[in-house]
Amino acid sequence: MMLRTTLITLAASTALVSAAYAADPIKVGLSGPYTGGSSSMGVSMRDGVKLAVDEINKAGGVMGRPIQLIERDDEAKNELGVQIAQELINKEQVVATLGFINTGVGQAAQRFYQEAEIPVLNNVATGSVLTKQFSGGTFKNNYVFRNAANDGIQSAMIAEEAVKKQGFKKPAILNDATNYGMLGRSDLKAALEKLGVTAVAEEKFNIGDTDMTSQVLKAKEAGADVILTYAIGPELAQIANSMAKLGWKVPMIGSWTLSMASFIDTSGANGDGAMMPQTFIEVPSTPKRKAFIEAYHKAYGGDRMPSPVSAAQGYDSAYLLKAAIEQAKSTDGPKIREALENLNTKVEGLITVYDHPFTATDHEAVSNNIPVFGLVKGGRVVPAHPEDLAGDKALRMKPKA
Amino acid sequence: MQILLQLIASGISVGMIYGVIAFGYQLTFATSKTLNFGQGEALTLGALVGLTTINFLIGQAIATPWAYLLMLPIVLAFGLLQGAVVELLGVRQAIKTNSEAGWIMATIALGIIFRNLAENIWGRDALRFPSPLPEQALSFGGIRIQPMEIAIVVGALLLMLLVELFNRKSIYGKAVVATANDRDAAGLMGINTRIVITFSYALSSMSAAFAGVLVAPITLTGATMGAVLGLKAFAVAIIGGLSSGAGVVVGGLILGIAETLTGYYIESGYKDVPGLVLLLLVLSLKPSGLFGKPTIKKV
Numbered sequence: 001m002m003l004r005t006t007l008i009t010l011a012a013s014t015a016l017v018s019a020a021y022a023a024d025p026i027k028v029g030l031s032g033p034y035t036g037g038s039s040s041m042g043v044s045m046r047d048g049v050k051l052a053v054d055e056i057n058k059a060g061g062v063m064g065r066p067i068q069l070i071e072r073d074d075e076a077k078n079e080l081g082v083q084i085a086q087e088l089i090n091k092e093q094v095v096a097t098l099g100f101i102n103t104g105v106g107q108a109a110q111r112f113y114q115e116a117e118i119p120v121l122n123n124v125a126t127g128s129v130l131t132k133q134f135s136g137g138t139f140k141n142n143y144v145f146r147n148a149a150n151d152g153i154q155s156a157m158i159a160e161e162a163v164k165k166q167g168f169k170k171p172a173i174l175n176d177a178t179n180y181g182m183l184g185r186s187d188l189k190a191a192l193e194k195l196g197v198t199a200v201a202e203e204k205f206n207i208g209d210t211d212m213t214s215q216v217l218k219a220k221e222a223g224a225d226v227i228l229t230y231a232i233g234p235e236l237a238q239i240a241n242s243m244a245k246l247g248w249k250v251p252m253i254g255s256w257t258l259s260m261a262s263f264i265d266t267s268g269a270n271g272d273g274a275m276m277p278q279t280f281i282e283v284p285s286t287p288k289r290k291a292f293i294e295a296y297h298k299a300y301g302g303d304r305m306p307s308p309v310s311a312a313q314g315y316d317s318a319y320l321l322k323a324a325i326e327q328a329k330s331t332d333g334p335k336i337r338e339a340l341e342n343l344n345t346k347v348e349g350l351i352t353v354y355d356h357p358f359t360a361t362d363h364e365a366v367s368n369n370i371p372v373f374g375l376v377k378g379g380r381v382v383p384a385h386p387e388d389l390a391g392d393k394a395l396r397m398k399p400k401a
Numbered sequence: 402m403q404i405l406l407q408l409i410a411s412g413i414s415v416g417m418i419y420g421v422i423a424f425g426y427q428l429t430f431a432t433s434k435t436l437n438f439g440q441g442e443a444l445t446l447g448a449l450v451g452l453t454t455i456n457f458l459i460g461q462a463i464a465t466p467w468a469y470l471l472m473l474p475i476v477l478a479f480g481l482l483q484g485a486v487v488e489l490l491g492v493r494q495a496i497k498t499n500s501e502a503g504w505i506m507a508t509i510a511l512g513i514i515f516r517n518l519a520e521n522i523w524g525r526d527a528l529r530f531p532s533p534l535p536e537q538a539l540s541f542g543g544i545r546i547q548p549m550e551i552a553i554v555v556g557a558l559l560l561m562l563l564v565e566l567f568n569r570k571s572i573y574g575k576a577v578v579a580t581a582n583d584r585d586a587a588g589l590m591g592i593n594t595r596i597v598i599t600f601s602y603a604l605s606s607m608s609a610a611f612a613g614v615l616v617a618p619i620t621l622t623g624a625t626m627g628a629v630l631g632l633k634a635f636a637v638a639i640i641g642g643l644s645s646g647a648g649v650v651v652g653g654l655i656l657g658i659a660e661t662l663t664g665y666y667i668e669s670g671y672k673d674v675p676g677l678v679l680l681l682l683v684l685s686l687k688p689s690g691l692f693g694k695p696t697i698k699k700v
Binding site for chain 1: 404407408411414415520524525526527529536538540545546547616619620621625626628629660661662663664665669670672673
């Protein structure tokens with residue numbers, strides 16, 4: 001009796017093991033800040049990816065195997081990002097990693113993926129350098145991809161909107177003293193120069209500064225007619241609040257971080273009217289977007305995503321990876337990279353339809369015609385120029401190379 | 402001229418915050434010649450406890466200004482308790498064994514523990530603190546000041562005045578002053594100097610917690626809000642002199658105004674430089690601080 005039970009158990013467990021083997025999950029890393037100052041972006045990105053992966057797994061997974069996400073909180077810290085990269089590569093043996101909100105973390109962590117020949121899909125970080133870190137020169141292949149609007153695209157859009165569309169001639173640049181802010185400032189200066197305009201004031205501040213009176217006053221006294229920003233939520237709110245305190249109101253146009261919940265909530269009415277480039281705005285302008293917005297709020301509650309751009313780009317990055325693995329018919333890093341660089345299937349995403357989004361030399365899926373301007377209004381981001389998303393313009397696609 | 406006055410007005414409110422925190426450094430230094438290096442975290446905890454309390458009170462349908470006033474005694478009591486804990490766990494043993502550096506390590510370590518505690522309870526996001534006063538700025542001949550900035554200056558001065566009055570007039574306060582003047586002699590006169598030192602730590606954290614709820618409405622509340630403030634207040638305490646209550650107020654104002662003026666007239670990137678230059682100058686020319694009494698260390 002005893003022996004028989006043991007045998008049955010043994011047989012059953014063998015069967016289980018082999019069944020599990022057949023559907024061995026595909027491990028995908030997910031690295032982003034889920035706590036701290038950039039957490040609204042990190043959490044939205046993670047939730048977007050999870051939503052996509054749930055859908056993919058429910059529909060039978062990838063090559064019959066489910067995707068298993070290995071989530072790690074990098075707290076927006078470069079050194080932690082490096083540790084996580086090493087853990088995901090060596091211990092978890094992921095086939096690819098999605099994520100990175102902060103340019104600095106991406107820069108520090110990506111080299112490990114490059115060396116291990118494992119693809120990375122940057123779905124939020126915007127630093128122009130990120131996809132160029134390992135391209136050309138001595139690098140044969142580049143394993144870093146991105147489906148977010150990089151700072152080169154954003155700064156050009158900001159300059160264009162302020163100078164050409166709205167006719168401002170005396171912009172002041174306000175940025176934080178981080179990598180993000182300083183690199184953004186130089187991108188902005190270059191973009192303004194192309195339009196023949198120089199900033200009347202360039203002011204910076206530290207993360208955590210509570211008083212922006214001197215910076216805002218300097219922009220005001222220099223006669224600025226618009227404020228261009230490159231910073232993150234809490235400090236951006238301090239700028240808007242300091243402007244209100246000084247009784248001075250000029251438009252604020254800046255990088256996409258002006259859509260952060262921490263800016264919108266902390267600045268309240270003072271932040272109304274701020275404009276920023278967005279790849280995704282929480283309006284149901286296509287059926288797919290409508291379904292996504294509903295699914296997101298059904299799964300995570302609330303009626304406003306903390307960072308809609310991050311959620312949508314996160315969602316899309318998972319589908320891009322799925323398409324690449326299916327085309328490669330393998331979870332081998334170099335094969336996935338090759339597939340990404342020559343994707344034959346169109347991937348219907350939220351921010352665009354990805355038709356050959358990457359090539360061997362171009363690892364940016366988002367081109368300068370895809371983002372539109374968003375506007376803060378009554379605690380939400382709405383399209384600044386509704387005609388941008390009207391009719392067939394709702395779906396903007398990267399031009400064919 | 403108007404710009405200069407505007408900058409000075411903003412500098413004063415920032416400076417007063419530095420002053421209140423530095424006042425806390427001065428309180429413990431007077432009685433025990435030790436400092437709480439976790440002062441910034443005491444501020445953080447005070448602000449976060451205040452945030453939870455005020456949100457609870459607002460949830461009970463109490464108007465924000467009243468909720469703010471009702472919250473104050475709770476935050477002050479919490480500050481007293483937190484300071485006493487720091488002294489009991491971190492400082493008492495070091496004083497007993499006459500350890501030169503033990504209290505430094507212990508208060509820094511406790512500060513880190515408190516910060517982690519705050520991160521675990523309140524998360525790592527910056528949270529908005531409800532403002533008890535209207536956020537619309539008032540205009541005084543073109544100089545625009547937020548009502549909360551005025552409240553910061555008044556509140557800070559009031560707190561320091563009350564603590565000073567307590568020290569000078571009440572019998573318990575006299576024990577504190579006696580201990581500050583000569584701990585051994587005070588001990589021989591029957592004053593329980595241990596309790597006095599614990600009490601000075603309690604008062605010190607109380608002022609930091611108070612500074613936390615004062616500054617919170619014009620900035621954001623979060624586990625890291627105290628780090629920079631605590632450090633700047635330390636510079637203020639050294640500039641003003643660790644043995645002078647009035648010195649830290651003046652030190653705070655000097656630093657606050659220097660920051661806003663530099664930010665405007667020189668470059669915003671150099672905002673923190675004049676304060677540090679001043680710190681170095683004071684340390685090399687008058688180590689006891691601008692208003693401090695020179696201390697003679699008997700060997």
